[in-house]
Amino acid sequence: MFDLINEIGQTIRNNKLRTGLTGFAVAWGIFMLIILLGLSRGVMSGFEESSSKRDLNTINVWRGVTSMPYKGYNKGRQIKLKASNVNDLNTSHNKYISKATAYNYIDSAKVSGPKDYVSGGITGMPPESARDQWIDVFAGRFINQADMDNQRKVIVLSRKTAKTIFGSDSTDVIGKHVKSLGLAWTVIGLYTREWNEDESFVPFTTAVALSGGDPAIWSIKVFTDNVTDEASGLAAEDAIRGELAKIHQFDPNDHSAAPMNNRFLNYLQSKEGMKILDYVVWVIGILTMVSGIIGVSNIMFVSVRERTHEIGIRRAIGAKRRNILTQIILESVAITTIFGYLGVVMGTIVMQILDMLFGSGSQGRSPFGTLSVDLNIALKVTVVLIIAGALAGLFPALKATKVKPVEALRDE
Amino acid sequence: MIIQLKDINKTYPGVVPLHVLKDINLEIDRGELVAIMGASGSGKSTLLNILGILDNYDSGEYHLDGVLIKNLSENRAAELRNRLIGFVFQSFNLISYKNAVENVALPLFYQGVSRRKRNALAMEQLERMGLADRAHHLPGELSGGQKQRVAIARALITKPSIILADEPTGALDSTTSHDVMNLFRELNAEGMTIIIVTHDPGVGAATNRIIRISDGRIVPDEPIITDIKPQIIV
Numbered sequence: 001m002f003d004l005i006n007e008i009g010q011t012i013r014n015n016k017l018r019t020g021l022t023g024f025a026v027a028w029g030i031f032m033l034i035i036l037l038g039l040s041r042g043v044m045s046g047f048e049e050s051s052s053k054r055d056l057n058t059i060n061v062w063r064g065v066t067s068m069p070y071k072g073y074n075k076g077r078q079i080k081l082k083a084s085n086v087n088d089l090n091t092s093h094n095k096y097i098s099k100a101t102a103y104n105y106i107d108s109a110k111v112s113g114p115k116d117y118v119s120g121g122i123t124g125m126p127p128e129s130a131r132d133q134w135i136d137v138f139a140g141r142f143i144n145q146a147d148m149d150n151q152r153k154v155i156v157l158s159r160k161t162a163k164t165i166f167g168s169d170s171t172d173v174i175g176k177h178v179k180s181l182g183l184a185w186t187v188i189g190l191y192t193r194e195w196n197e198d199e200s201f202v203p204f205t206t207a208v209a210l211s212g213g214d215p216a217i218w219s220i221k222v223f224t225d226n227v228t229d230e231a232s233g234l235a236a237e238d239a240i241r242g243e244l245a246k247i248h249q250f251d252p253n254d255h256s257a258a259p260m261n262n263r264f265l266n267y268l269q270s271k272e273g274m275k276i277l278d279y280v281v282w283v284i285g286i287l288t289m290v291s292g293i294i295g296v297s298n299i300m301f302v303s304v305r306e307r308t309h310e311i312g313i314r315r316a317i318g319a320k321r322r323n324i325l326t327q328i329i330l331e332s333v334a335i336t337t338i339f340g341y342l343g344v345v346m347g348t349i350v351m352q353i354l355d356m357l358f359g360s361g362s363q364g365r366s367p368f369g370t371l372s373v374d375l376n377i378a379l380k381v382t383v384v385l386i387i388a389g390a391l392a393g394l395f396p397a398l399k400a401t402k403v404k405p406v407e408a409l410r411d412e
Numbered sequence: 413m414i415i416q417l418k419d420i421n422k423t424y425p426g427v428v429p430l431h432v433l434k435d436i437n438l439e440i441d442r443g444e445l446v447a448i449m450g451a452s453g454s455g456k457s458t459l460l461n462i463l464g465i466l467d468n469y470d471s472g473e474y475h476l477d478g479v480l481i482k483n484l485s486e487n488r489a490a491e492l493r494n495r496l497i498g499f500v501f502q503s504f505n506l507i508s509y510k511n512a513v514e515n516v517a518l519p520l521f522y523q524g525v526s527r528r529k530r531n532a533l534a535m536e537q538l539e540r541m542g543l544a545d546r547a548h549h550l551p552g553e554l555s556g557g558q559k560q561r562v563a564i565a566r567a568l569i570t571k572p573s574i575i576l577a578d579e580p581t582g583a584l585d586s587t588t589s590h591d592v593m594n595l596f597r598e599l600n601a602e603g604m605t606i607i608i609v610t611h612d613p614g615v616g617a618a619t620n621r622i623i624r625i626s627d628g629r630i631v632p633d634e635p636i637i638t639d640i641k642p643q644i645i646v
Contacts, residue, residue: 003527014509313505316466317566318494318522320487406466409505 008331015303022299023339029292030340030381033285034347037377038354040281044274051267055132057098057224060261061240063216067256071249079248079257080216083208089222092243096236098225101126102217104207111155111180111200113165120161120198122180124207128223133193135201140174140189147188147203154206155185158197162190181210224264233265286384293336293388300332300396304403311400312408321401328400332393333386340385344378413475414573414605415440415463420472422458432458433469434628440607445600447616448609450625457578459625460609464497464576465489477573494522498567502579504559506551506566512538513547516565523570530569537565541595557588564595568604575599577608581615593618 012019066077081102089100104124110117129135130142137156147154155178159169166173169190177184185202208215224236237260238252245252304311311324415438422433432455440446450456461467462474465481474481477496484492499505506515513534520530538547541561551559560580567575577596581589593615600606600620608619616622624631 003521010509310507313507315490316493316499317519318490320490320522323522406461409501
């Protein structure tokens with residue numbers, strides 16, 4: 001084995017420029033493959049990270065318009081969701097429905113403190129929404145279930161609002177009172193958010209009670225149970241639509257009466273999309289590499305041609321076809337693997353730099369999660385390299401074995 | 413008898429088939445120093461190729477050292493070449509990027525002999541050729557005579573049954589040619605069977621027997637000159 005490596009080393013050293021140029025093509029191919037794979041994995045991990053921050057087991061339902069006549073009603077009827085529907089869904093005891101929640105916006109409301117007032121409106125919110133609306137409570141607490149049950153007059157302000165109406169955004173604002181809709185509200189928490197810090201949040205039940213009667217709401221968010229795949233995801237949609245159809249008297253198969261956004265199914269779809277992205281990247285990468293490999297194959301052909309005489313000598317003094325075949329193939333494998341690895345190393349270094357600049361650890365929002373080359377890719381690439389090298393060498397090697405010693409020696 | 417050719421025929425196929433060897437019958441004993449001579453196109457190179465198991469023949473029988481050489485597989489042929497025959501070529505046929513030791517040791521590489529052992533054996537052969545100090549030179553750094561001696565060392569390293577030399581002095585000046593021929597005679601004196609293909613009468617005269625070949629046939633009336641002291645010009 002050592003001898004074979006030595007033989008290969010000698011021939012490679014003997015053709016430095018040629019080997020170098022070919023090797024560059026291979027290294028470049030692998031480099032591109034690594035970068036492409038790394039970036040697509042980055043996008044994927046970014047996607048996974050952002051989906052993990054949100055609840056996947058939710059279905060949003062909006063107001064819709066019927067598209068089918070039902071029990072004497074014409075189609076084209078508006079279905080208005082009511083605050084009471086939230087409770088209806090919560091008491092439906094359907095196995096797919098864990099909990100229903102909704103918001104109730106009171107747009108016109110002003111919130112005033114000792115210094116100033118804001119008019120961003122107040123929003124009735126369920127406790128679950130803190131996470132869902134990217135609300136980051138940095139002082140005090142968010143609305144809880146007890147607030148909901150007792151319709152407490154408590155309010156969560158943004159840092160910006162607190163600063164405006166109290167002149168301070170420190171924790172001593174907690175427990176103070178603000179005025180809104182003619183009532184006094186106790187401040188229980190302060191939040192920050194990456195966008196829109198104008199809203200103030202109160203318990204959903206309190207907001208409903210203040211609106212009087214059964215106010216219309218824009219949408220209901222249903223937390224689902226037992227949703228594990230596409231089928232159960234669709235079944236959960238049917239269950240919600242069924243419940244609403246009973247209340248609002250529309251055809252349970254009428255999708256447009258209660259349009260939905262199923263986050264779990266979206267997730268499955270995006271995941272499918274990510275998989276396709278992964279395949280596409282592999283295909284592009286491998287095609288890039290193929291041009292490198294063809295280069296190697298080409299060079300090996302040239303090399304075999306140039307060395308016809310040498311191969312003839314070797315055959316005359318006792319080299320078997322197998323010896324020649326393995327030597328040429330291993331030479332090709334050596335070139336592809338060595339330069340391929342150079343490509344892997346370069347790719348890894350560049351990915352590290354990209355991660356520093358654009359990865360999730362970097363400043364600002366980025367479509368990428370962690371940008372890195374995982375061991376798995378490196379292993380796959382190694383296998384691909386060895387196979388590719390062997391293939392690149394195979395045909396030239398077969399040609400080399402056809403060299404007849406007599407003809408080769410006559411060359412001179 | 414180390415070589416026995418019986419009714420060997422060889423035709424190169426083509427639009428006009430070329431019958432290059434016609435009923436060749438030839439016997440060479442162990443320890444002979446033989447020259448095969450003939451004009452170009454006479455078939456002597458083809459005969460050499462058949463003797464060297466580099467080419468096939470169409471009919472007849474060829475025994476080399478008791479082995480029938482007929483319809484061999486490529487691998488078997490390579491093995492027998494490696495074991496039984498040492499080749500010396502006109503153009504030396506050394507591998508240019510290997511130094512003298514590596515070139516000499518190459519046949520043993522294909523026998524699977526360990527690196528250390530084959531390099532030791534190669535050094536031994538080079539010492540015998542008086543080239544120990546050139547062992548690590550590349551062929552390009554050696555003179556023609558030195559190259560041919562390296563080639564002879566390579567031919568000897570497997571301890572073959574015969575040495576086949578194809579115009580071994582063709583690329584050498586006359587002084588070096590004589591040196592090489594003397595070397596062959598010395599080896600022959602040690603018992604090695606040597607067959608030299610040549611068209612140089614001087615080389616032929618330095619052997620013990622001349623086989624003349626003309627138009628694909630062995631010229632029959634050539635006297636065997638074993639009783640005449642061959643002339644060596646030193």
